[in-house]
Amino acid sequence: MASIELSGVSRAFGEVKAVSELSLHVADGEFLVLLGPSGAGKTTTLRLVAGLERPDAGRVRMDGHDVTGSLPASRDCAFVFQQYSLYPHLSVFDNLAFPLRSPLRRSEPAEVKRRVEEVAALLHIEAKLARRATELSGGEMQRVAIGRALVRRPRVFLMDEPLSSLDAQLREELRVELRRLQRSTGATVIYVTHDHVEATTMADRIGILERGVLQQLGTPLEVYGDPRTLPVAQRLGSPAINVLPAQWFEGRTPAGTAHVAIRPEDVRLSPEGEAAGFRVIECSLVKHQLVAERQGIEVHARVMLDQPLAPGSPARFGFPAERCLFFDAAGRRLAGAAHPGGL
Ligand SMILES: Nc1ncnc2c1ncn2[C@@H]1O[C@H](COP(=O)(O)OP(=O)(O)OP(=O)(O)O)[C@@H](O)[C@H]1O
Ligand SMILES: [Mg+2]
Incomplete structure (x- = not known):
């Protein structure tokens, strides 16, 4: 696992300043939630960390090493998207095994089987391994998508509203499960949401983003009880x-x-x-x-x-x-x- 540091990172698309002078340190093993409305720059921030986007200014560091210019593969971040992006023609097993069988890794078949079964058990999808991805419910598909990120044991997890397409009850279940998984594996996670309940229940710390600017960063209790601005005060609580x-x-x-x-x-x-x-x-x-x-x-x-x-x-x-x-x-x-x- 790894710590992540953004210092003075900016990224604009034409006139739009998607991320402005963002400085943020995520500790090794921390679960950091970025909360903000649509267009706040949440996804862009994740893409900057993953290396899918280059900053116009500022530096990105992982474990103290400058990775601003390095390729996504060398950064070893696993991205979980809002929409489960599974291979529909493959079985659940093969979907989970996919990252392990990439030409870069080429794990032994016995090792692939062991890792896939371990992750399937963690996510309670052992019974579905032989099914095709298309034969699963939405919640099961999203578990597989999360499992595919877990299976290769990346240095960092970047999760972009991974639960937002699920119904309320399932979302709550997976919230608890994800947090338990993160604690037991000691993973470093940056988790994006615009759901303040998700943010307050899951985060070690919350960063509130508005129009590309980090408004406040703190524990859920600090941000809830001691907001620095009225928009931040209004962002949490129902x-x-x-x-x-x-x-x-x-x-x-x-x-x-x-x-x-x-x-x-x-x-x-x-x-x-x-x-x-x-x-x-x-x-x-x-x-x-x-x-x-x-x-x-x-x-x-x-x-x-x-x-x-x-x-x-x-x-x-x-x-x-x-x-x-x-x-x-x-x-x-x-x-x-x-x-x-x-x-
Ligand atoms: N590739 C791109 N080209 C042009 N503009 C972009 C691009 N990516 C993002 N933007 C713009 O940058 C701003 C921030 O976008 P971003 O996707 O980071 O927001 P977000 O916080 O993830 O929003 P949402 O909650 O809707 O996913 C938006 O105004 C968006 O339109
Ligand atoms: Mg987004």
Whole structure:
């Protein structure tokens, strides 16, 4: 396995800056998730690491060696794509064996069999080895695609939304399995997704990419609890963080505050005082979710209730000052705390 270092890497396609001055260190054995919306530069970043794309500027290093100019084969990265790219006419066994039988490797047949069976067992597809790839379900095909990356024991795994074409339950199962596999093999993984749940549950660290720029890099807890910008705060969490106008708090916020943001689990439903004048829109006891509105702005709260609140009925919220995050008009986080008297 290997560590990966990008320093000041940029790649443009005509006018589009797909990746801008990206600096990133992925430790040996780390599971790093790149999270960002469509067009953020996630796939381009993986391709730059794999050597499928050359940077216009900056260096790529693996285990401290500069590989910026080296060919993909010498970098030894396994790529798992969003769409399973199996050979349809081949059996599952032959699909898995394919990378081992390449002219570069030419492993012994007994060794090929042993490695294929080992990987098939890890991914629970032993029973399907004789089947043709086309006779598998979507989830099984994607397991085979992952297995094909695993079987050759590359230095680095690059996974580009490998689970996004699967249904929710299977995605969750494979998420857990992939993470277990990664831990047991000590693999270095860069995993791309635009699913924040996937990012927070799988990552050692998350890098948030927007328009080719790395916005923040940290553990899921750091990025969730201590976001540096409003877009980063909004990227993680479901329901999304509440964004409230500073005017609601009448000068009790730090100077320059334009937005006050608070997570749904931090909003209190108060029987009296504090922020009144909300109307209930929706209330779900099962999801512990209450949505209410004031002046056209919705507030989502995660609360435990014995009785549902009827839509249209009044509600009062509390926004504990120590749980509020303050942002200026440009979306930058303000360091200051709330007025000692609270919000
Ligand atoms: N080969 C290319 N030629 C021209 N433009 C490209 C090329 N590859 C990527 N781009 C552009 O670079 C930007 C980043 O693309 P990239 O594929 O890295 O985004 P992404 O984060 O993977 O998005 P998605 O979530 O949709 O897969 C986009 O604006 C895209 O149109
Ligand atoms: Mg992509």
